[in-house]
Amino acid sequence: IYFLHPTEENIKRICNDMKESLYSKYYLSFIRPISRILLEFLADKTVEYNCQSQLCKIYDEYLNFVTLNEDLFISRNYNREQISFEQLNSKFLTAEEIHHRITEIVDSLFSFICTLGKSIS
Helix, strand or coil: CEEECCCHHHHHHHHHHHHCCCCCCEEEEECCCCCHHHHHHHHHHHHHCCCHHHEEEEEECCCCEEEEECCEEEECCCCHHHHCHHHHCCCCCCHHHHHHHHHHHHHHHHHHHHHHCCCCC
């Protein structure tokens, strides 16, 4: 059972474990949804290594946040200093870097809302 972020590095690690037949079955739970590109990469590698029957389940868990108590949560980001107000407004950031950081915040908020089981109108 793997519980991880769907990053290229993590997918390559899983593929390597499958290639080496580290386990007989694999259950993958991603903290946030896996991109189509990474999912296709994973599929290609499982076919290449002839281990597709070992991959039992893949889950998108929407757990990209940390609950501190019933009324408070924080975003689950590895580089918290990079998503501060000061950093987001830095004149040294490119538009692409700002977009990436805003996407991390939105992803975390979306994960939180999904776990509430309510729609926001």
